[in-house]
Amino acid sequence: xxxxxxxxxxxxxxxxxxxxxxxxxxxxxxxxxxxxxxxxxxxxxxxxxxxxxxxxxxxxxxxxxxxxxxxxxxxxxxxxxxxxxxxxxxxxxxxxxxxxxxxxxxxxxxxxxxxxxxxxxxxxxxxxxxxxxxxxxxxxxxxxxxxxxxxxxxxxxxxxxxxxxxxxxxxxxxxxxxxxxxxx
Amino acid sequence: xxxxxxxxxxxxxxxxxxxxxxxxxxxxxxxxxxxxxxxxxxxxxxxxxxxxxxxxxxxxxxxxxxxxxxxxxxxxxxxxxxxxxxxxxxxxxxxxxxxxxxxxxxxxxxxxxxxxxxxxxxxxxxxxxxxxxxxxxxxxxxxxxxxxxxxxxxxxxxxxxxxxxxxxxxxxxxxxxxxxxxxxxxxxxxxxxxxxxxxxxxxxxxxxxxxxxxxxxxxxxxxxxxxxxxxxxxxxxxxxxxxxxxxxxxxxxxxxxxxxxxxxxxxxxxxxxxxxxxxxxxxxxxxxxxxxxxxxxxxxxxxxxxxxxxxxxxxxxxxxxxxxxxxxxxxxxxxxxxxxxxxxxxxxxxxxxxxxxxxxxxxxxxxxxxxxxxxxxxxxxxxxxxxxxxxxxxxxxxxxxxxxxxxxxxxxxxxxxxxxxxxxxxxxxxxxxxxxxxxxxxxxxxxxxxxxxxxxxxxxxxxxxxxxxxxxxxxxxxxxxxxxxxxxxxxxxxxxxxxxxxxxxxxxxxxxxxxxxxxxxxxxxxxxxxxxxxxxxxxxxxxxxxxxxxx
Numbered sequence: 001x002x003x004x005x006x007x008x009x010x011x012x013x014x015x016x017x018x019x020x021x022x023x024x025x026x027x028x029x030x031x032x033x034x035x036x037x038x039x040x041x042x043x044x045x046x047x048x049x050x051x052x053x054x055x056x057x058x059x060x061x062x063x064x065x066x067x068x069x070x071x072x073x074x075x076x077x078x079x080x081x082x083x084x085x086x087x088x089x090x091x092x093x094x095x096x097x098x099x100x101x102x103x104x105x106x107x108x109x110x111x112x113x114x115x116x117x118x119x120x121x122x123x124x125x126x127x128x129x130x131x132x133x134x135x136x137x138x139x140x141x142x143x144x145x146x147x148x149x150x151x152x153x154x155x156x157x158x159x160x161x162x163x164x165x166x167x168x169x170x171x172x173x174x175x176x177x178x179x180x181x182x183x184x
Numbered sequence: 185x186x187x188x189x190x191x192x193x194x195x196x197x198x199x200x201x202x203x204x205x206x207x208x209x210x211x212x213x214x215x216x217x218x219x220x221x222x223x224x225x226x227x228x229x230x231x232x233x234x235x236x237x238x239x240x241x242x243x244x245x246x247x248x249x250x251x252x253x254x255x256x257x258x259x260x261x262x263x264x265x266x267x268x269x270x271x272x273x274x275x276x277x278x279x280x281x282x283x284x285x286x287x288x289x290x291x292x293x294x295x296x297x298x299x300x301x302x303x304x305x306x307x308x309x310x311x312x313x314x315x316x317x318x319x320x321x322x323x324x325x326x327x328x329x330x331x332x333x334x335x336x337x338x339x340x341x342x343x344x345x346x347x348x349x350x351x352x353x354x355x356x357x358x359x360x361x362x363x364x365x366x367x368x369x370x371x372x373x374x375x376x377x378x379x380x381x382x383x384x385x386x387x388x389x390x391x392x393x394x395x396x397x398x399x400x401x402x403x404x405x406x407x408x409x410x411x412x413x414x415x416x417x418x419x420x421x422x423x424x425x426x427x428x429x430x431x432x433x434x435x436x437x438x439x440x441x442x443x444x445x446x447x448x449x450x451x452x453x454x455x456x457x458x459x460x461x462x463x464x465x466x467x468x469x470x471x472x473x474x475x476x477x478x479x480x481x482x483x484x485x486x487x488x489x490x491x492x493x494x495x496x497x498x499x500x501x502x503x504x505x506x507x508x509x510x511x512x513x514x515x516x517x518x519x520x521x522x523x524x525x526x527x528x529x530x531x532x533x534x535x536x537x538x539x540x541x542x543x544x545x546x547x548x549x550x551x552x553x554x555x556x557x558x559x560x561x562x563x564x565x566x567x568x569x570x571x572x573x574x575x576x577x578x579x580x581x582x583x584x585x586x587x588x589x590x591x592x593x594x595x596x597x598x599x600x601x602x603x604x605x606x607x608x609x610x611x612x613x614x615x616x617x618x619x620x621x622x623x624x625x626x627x628x629x630x631x632x633x634x635x636x637x638x639x640x641x642x643x644x645x646x647x648x649x650x651x652x653x654x655x656x657x658x659x660x661x662x663x664x665x666x667x668x669x670x671x672x673x674x675x676x677x678x679x680x681x682x683x684x685x686x687x688x689x690x691x692x693x694x695x696x697x698x699x700x701x702x703x704x705x706x707x708x709x710x711x712x713x714x715x716x717x718x719x720x721x722x723x724x725x726x727x728x729x730x731x732x733x734x735x
Contacts, residue, residue, distance in 0.1 A: 035475075036496075036497075036515070037495060037496040037497035037498075037515075038497055039497035039498075040477070040478065040480055040494065040497050041477065041478065041497075043480075044439060044478050044480070074498075074499055075497070075498065075499060078482065078499040078500065078656075079479075079480030079481050079482050079499075079500075080480070080481030080482065081439050081440075081479075081480035081481035082480060096401070097401030097402045098401045098402030098558070098559070098596075098599070098630070098632050098643075098646065098647075099401075099402045099558035099559055099564075099632060101401075101646055102558075102559045102560065102632065102634060102638065102643075103559075134440070134481075135399075135401050135440070135481060135483075136398075136400070136401035136402060136403070136404075136440075137214075137440060138214060138398065138403075138404040138407040138438075138440065138441060139214055139215040139218065139252070139404065140252070140402055140403070140404055140556055140558040140564070141215055141251075141252020141253045141255070141404075141558065141564040141565045141566075142215050142218065142219075142252060142253065142255075143558065143564075145218075150442065151218065152214065152215070152217075152218035153218060154215065154218050154219065155253075
């Protein structure tokens with residue numbers, strides 16, 4: 001009597017053939033190509049997905065959007081936000097804006113450099129952490145502060161580098177905050 | 185939406201809010217979010233629901249209430265009860281807040297000052313930090329939810345636009361000129377004049393750009409306005425567009441401000457759905473829409489021609505002016521770039537009239553100014569004060585001094601483009617002219633306090649290093665001059681400098697001010713020059729030993 005149910009279950013368990021993986025870069029190039037002057041937005045989109053702008057992807061994007069590679073590099077190297085090398089899984093950004101600077105951002109950064117064994121701008125050899133100093137994160141009331149994958153941790157004691165690293169265990173790896181913005 | 189529907193929706197929202205006996209608003213801006221604001225809102229809602237009080241008490245998010253260092257803040261509004269503010273709330277305190285304050289108030293009690301666990305979290309709204317502020321730009325922060333259009337409408341939202349739609353472009357420009365509003369990005373160019381210049385240029389396509397590329401490290405006014413009252417900025421831009429017959433709008437926002445971008449997107453979606461943005465705005469037949477472009481971390485993009493290049497997807501390098509953007513801007517079309525805070529003032533001026541705005545402030549600097557008060561100061565955060573207030577009132581009365589046994593040595597306004605103002609000049613009123621006379625500038629509103637233990641050389645070096653790093657490299661005075669001053673400054677810091685170096689710093693600085701292409705290079709020497717002017721002894725003390733003996 002219960003055969004139909006079994007049949008349904010079996011049917012549901014059979015996986016549908018997976019759709020052919022879409023070429024992400026082609027898709028995003030298509031999306032932005034229509035809008036004039038959208039190279040920076042396309043690069044935001046690309047970095048949001050991959051965490052940085054790899055050379056091959058930049059070449060592909062250039063071909064798909066009809067933009068010379070030189071122009072892409074011109075833009076990527078001009079703006080601080082874009083990265084040319086793969087960052088670690090957890091990006092720790094220490095704010096070095098004026099308020100944080102006055103409240104000891106340097107010590108916080110040095111503590112993190114010591115703890116992770118890398119210099120600012122570098123990733124750990126296991127690619128787990130990437131440490132960077134950034135311009136103002138705009139939460140000056142909580143100085144000094146750092147963010148881990150975009151989540152802000154404020155009012156840090158300058159000796160709290162360990163605390164920041166501990167946070168990474170809880171936070172999700174790299175997420176794309178601008179995907180929606182780009183989709184508009 | 186038809187114009188008269190604005191009132192209907194506003195009235196419906198007011199009635200909805202009044203049906204509750206009490207309302208709790210929690211700051212949900214980036215700073216407080218990092219301290220768990222979303223969890224607090226959720227926790228309060230859950231706790232109220234569990235006690236079946238959710239029909240009596242409304243819980244909602246709001247924009248920055250100012251005292252960021254003590255966030256997250258919660259404000260309670262209740263019938264027959266003065267507003268109460270609590271600081272440093274943690275997600276696990278939801279129960280305490282309801283037990284100690286909300287439940288007794290619902291039971292008919294009036295809370296003067298809470299006792300028990302909440303006592304140390306209580307903030308008196310009569311304190312100078314709150315009482316001395318005059319909130320125009322930030323008026324909705326602390327009372328409405330930035331994510332709800334209806335709440336913006338409840339406080340007269342889009343009524344300014346409605347009025348503007350009945351006026352001619354020329355009349356709107358004149359109103360703005362009469363109000364005396366000047367650009368809040370720092371330079372202080374009269375907004376009405378800027379609009380009028382763009383209005384007079386004939387073109388089928390014209391752009392209005394909102395400059396949300398808040399580059400000054402140590403400033404967060406624009407972030408707070410975009411996050412806390414996105415509709416006010418959108419309404420301001422729509423009015424600006426009407427004033428110069430513009431056809432397209434662009435929001436240029438820092439990529440480092442994801443929440444601000446999210447709130448603007450959401451507000452635009454709400455606006456489009458309600459017929460306030462997009463086609464047939466307020467049933468007038470007029471259409472206007474926006475695009476969002478993200479910055480990518482370049483301070484120079486705050487300069488309007490560089491910003492325009494960046495919107496075009498290029499490197500953000502400035503170009504010589506004229507032609508000014510009003511004539512030739514984005515894609516070669518007439519363009520007007522306005523700062524976030526400027527635009528947030530616009531809808532309020534439209535609604536309440538130019539005279540109302542012009543009644544605030546000094547003779548030449550009207551209205552209010554938002555400052556991000558940070559550094560060695562007790563009350564860290566966002567303040568909005570009327571122009572003409574003295575620096576001492578801001579720093580000592582509102583800011584509460586250093587909050588430690590140390591004394592305030594100086595402040596820096598205007599970020600990397602501004603200058604240091606020593607303590608003995610704090611009785612100067614805040615206005616574009618007065619601050620310029622002191623060798624600083626209004627800037628966008630960053631106000632950094634340093635105490636007597638901090639070194640001015642160190643601060644000047646920090647700003648100069650920033651400008652050298654951010655120089656786009658296009659013009660020689662900025663590119664070479666900055667580096668040379670930094671090199672000489674480093675010699676002084678290392679104790680190897682001579683008085684000749686100080687003389688040369690002044691000389692190079694002058695060249696940069698006169699010959700740089702844009703404001704970045706022209707103003708980059710300001711911090712070092714003001715430090716030399718007011719604290720020269722700190723420099724001479726660190727010269728080579730032989731030199732010090734001579735001095």
